[in-house]
Every structure is written in structure tokens, then in C-alpha cells.
Amino acid sequence: MTDFAGAIARQHHYLTLCRRRIDREAIRQTWSISYGDPGFTGPYGDPPAPVERHTATSLTRAVADSRWIHRGACLACSWEGESRRRRDEAIEDAHDHTHPGWRDLPIFDRSPTGKGAATWAQHIRAVYPGGWFEASGPLRLYVDPPFDRHEAGAAPGGGFILYTARPKKDRPEDEQLLLV
């Protein structure tokens, strides 16, 4: 195992291995930034530059039995979370590092379309801490299963949208019927 850690260092190492075109399986088993997450480059992109503000992302690699494991990571420092089975858990760990307190924030429904959208945006900004979105803080939204992937870059300031399954009792009547 390599003696460095952190998203930037690992992505540099991964890209070096890709350029050398070493064994494909060895590349799959090397930590790299997950598809679509901050700092993602794919196998042949330019290495990501470190950023100043602690920024949540995730790492992934293949393990035995064609499974993949995931870890929260940061684009500003060498912090890494525990290995997780699900990418969304890793992203949540990363937010414990970058935006402590996010788990206590209120969870909203998605923005209505049309006229209500501006009021909705004003409301969430009023309820979340001042400067939260400017600091790339995540927005928490309810989602009906099947579960959406936490979405990079989709919050008002460019942070993540972190989804929570809506409690069953709160789902609209017609959807409950569909689930029966």
C-alpha cells in the first residue's frame, strides 16, 4: 500500500498508474476520486489542483468479488473517512469533516417549479446558517425511494445535495397505494 493519503495525492497516483497502462485490475484496485464527485478526472484527465477550503468528495476502489468500497475525502487536506460499502455514506462522512453540524440541519422538499421557486430558495437561505451556501455547504432534501445519489454541485452555492428518504407516513396517499 502507498504511504500517502488524501484525495489529491491518491488521484495523482491513480493517474500515474493509468498513464503507465499497468495491469487493469491493479488500476481498479487503486483509490481514485469517484465518478462525478469533486476533483474527478477519469483515467486520463489532468490531476486536480488542491483547493483552499475543505471540500467534500469521495474515493473508490475495487475489492474482491467485484465489489467496490468508498471513502469520504477532502480536496484541501489529507483527511479520509472509514471504508464504506455505499458511496453516499462516504459522502456523508466527508461532510462531517467539511461542514460539521450538517446532520442537524432541517430537511426540505425539492424546489417547486415556476413561481414558488424563488420563495422556496429564500426560505431555505433564511433557515440555514448565514453564509452556509457561500461556504459550499450541503443542502438536505427529502426524496422518495428509489434513493437518489447524493448530488455534487447541486446546492445553491455549488455544494452537495444530500438526500434523505422521506418517512413513509409523510408520502402522498397515491404513492403509498402504489407501494402496496
Ligand SMILES: [Zn+2]
Ligand atoms: Zn479537509
